[in-house]
Amino acid sequence: MATKFAYTWSAVLGCALASGAFANDDVIKQTQNAKQWAMQAGNMSNQRYSGLKQITKDNVKNLRVAWTFSTGVLRGHEGGPLVIGDMLYIHSPFPNKVFAIGLEDQQIKWKYEPKQDPTVIPVMCCDTVNRGLAYAEGKIFLQQADTTLVALDAKTGKELWKVKNGDPKKGETNTNAPHIFKNKVITGISGGEFGVRGFVAAYDINTGKQVWKGYSTGPDNEMLIDPSKTMTWTDGKMAPVGQDSSLKTWQGDQWKIGGGTTWGWYSYDPKLNLMYYGSGNPSTWNPVQRPGDNKWSMTVWARDVDSGQVKWVYQMTPHDEWDFDGVNEMILADGVNVKGKPRNVLVHFDRNGFAYTLDRATGELLVAEKYDPAVNWATHVDMKTGRPQVVAKYSTQANGQDVNSKGVCPAALGSKDQQPAAYNPANKRFYVPTNHVCMDYEPFKVEYTAGQPYVGATLSMYPAPGSHGGMGNFIVWDAGTGKIVQSKAEKFSVWSGALVTAGGVACYGTLEGYVKCVDANDISKELYKFKTPSGIIGNLNTWEYKGKQYIGVLSGIGGWAGIGMAAGLEKDTDGLGAVGGYKELNKYTQLGGVLTVFALP
Amino acid sequence: MPAFLALVVPHLQALADEPLYKVEGGNKVDKATLEGWRTWRALACERCHGPRQEGLVGPSLLESLRRLSKDEFKQTLMKGRPEKGMPNFDGSKMVTENLDGLYAYLKGRSDGAIQPGRLEELK
Secondary structure (H helix, E strand, C coil): CCCHHHHHHHHEEEEHHHHCCCCHHHHHHHHCCCCCCCCCCCCCCCEECCCCCCCCCCHHHHCCEEEEEEEECCCCCCCCEEEECEEEEEEEECCEEEEEEECCCCCEEEEECCCCCCCHHCCCCCEECCCCCEEEEEEEEEHHHHHHHEEEEECCEEEEEECCCCCCHHHHCCCCCCCEEEEEEEECCCCCCCCCEEEEEECCCCCCCCCCCCCCCHHHHHCCCCHHHCCCEECEEECCCCCCCCHHHHHCHHHHCCCCCCCCCCCCEEECCCEEEEECCCCCCCCCHHHCCCCCCCCCEEEECCCCCEEEEECCCCCCCCCCCCCCCCEEEEEEEEEEEEEEEEEEEEECCCEEECCCCCCCEEEEEEECCCCCCCCCCCCCCEEEEEEEHHHHHHCCCCCCEEECCCCCCCCCCCCCCCCCCCCCEEEEEEEEEEEEEEECCCCCCCCCCCHHHEEEEEECCCCCCCCCEEEECCCCCCEEEEEEECCCCCCCCEEECCCCCEEECCCCCCCEEEEEEEEEEEEEEEECCCCCEEEEEEEEECCEEEEEEEECCCCCHHHHHHCCCCCCCCCCEECCCCHHHHHHCCCCCCEEEECCC | CHHHHHHHHHHHHHHHHHHHHHHEEECCCCCCHHHHHHHHHHCCCCCHCCCCCCCCCCCHHHHHHCCHHHHHHHHHHCCHHHHHHHHHCCCCHHHHHHHHHHHHHHHHHHCCCCCCCEEEEEE
């Protein structure tokens, strides 16, 4: 123990002497070098865009596999590789192994495998996924499933510090990637299906000391909300949220087990010093049991990175009745033309099927439109109140407990889940991997026991009826007008993070296991397709090494799409019969984590 | 002594004859079995064992219930199999109170007598 402390302190001192600057200066610098992929989303704006252009729409058809690497782990592989200098860092699902691989010879330079109590596995809602690592100032950050946040020396893999972020005995686990903004590691929490009270927390990157923690629900001071200064969209304009904005929207103490977890992809605007993220579903999934708007679950948050103070909030789905988590990524884009005016915006493709464009400085609601025509639970978002206009027959609250509400679109896994979209600054358009799935939803009464599932609904999911029969689409979206520019049908949900490059290609993975690259200006043109060893729920990243551009992706079927949803499909559903989705997926792929790296010959 | 035996044996006999569950039409079951199904649903067992108990990341209970004795079943529920990802449910009031009903329900599913999905009470 003593030696560990000594090591930690010398490391802290070393960093302080070496840099003196904020970590995000380092990370921003690293991400500005297009030859690297230094953050999970490529940059602070969550754009998943690369300036590299060796691989173009004309030569992408010649891509070849350059090398592959097995993680040796089964179950769902989300996230993707980081590349800094001549090193590649890759992670695995539970037990959350980390490998540092030299790009020169693809040798494992170091390997790290934390010891974790396996009792954490059953408390993880939707497979034992992990969405990847973070890098800053010579350190690699890993957010383990058991909530331990650990900093490793990027050169040696030695532990520098670790800190406990939550308690798995209460159902708290982690699946999200850590995010480095300024001199802080920002992380969230999972466990919305176990009655966890969501929060985000910031830790000092050099010491692991907690700097601030802001909850999604509860008293103002615990959420770091200032009732007179924190703003929200009210009656067509921004206004202060007022006192007890969360407490007033819950019955009794329900906010304490109210969900609003935070396992998505966060973004950061250095000029505004604001970080953006979404909070998830309120617990339980049975809406009848938790009257009120359940604030601030299902909300877009803007927090000051230094203090954690909330600048503004916007709740997308008040009083959720369908498990439409608001955690999906917040993408920042500049100069997007909204009604003839260029705006610096935040764009968010929510699980509820609406894509939101907000002014990211003020939080004003600019656009809210459906990004899948199948969406039927609400007719539209009222632009004055900001509230979705719910269709009565799809209201699981109105239909009540022990009643099966049928044909709700989208399904609980949303028109899109965590699989992150990409933004192309060249044409100011978004490339969005989506689900095209509907559901039957039957809520029932459930009691809370710490550490036990607190779900309270039975679901059955199937491809959107009356459509192309597939369960996914890859779409191009105009966030200024709120319109689908182009849509490419897919057999299964597109559960892989997209990539768009200056070379004019957009790439994504499929659940069958294909990597596909399309023309960024006409996504109907499929230019390249390769079958990787397993279904893809990971994200495509790109980098350059010794003059050659590479594209890398993790395959390894699993996650909610690969296991949960597919399983639901085996259940007979009225009018549709056994769709056989799971069996169908079984024909294409089996478990197993492999990183596949592509390059031109 | 004989009198004592005379009292006990018929009682044991009665117990053995008492069916584990009562079911009609595949979806109407006795109260205890219904509570067993409700427990299955509330504890979200389908997340690992599948909505039809056919197995998912966890094993098929249609198979397991043919092998496991009632004691082994109870032991697994109470203590879990942490190394395999099966949690212990001894902290759940609903499970401890409805253990027999849950066993009856899953046995009924395994026997093919009870249908998957929603059940109603047999009046």
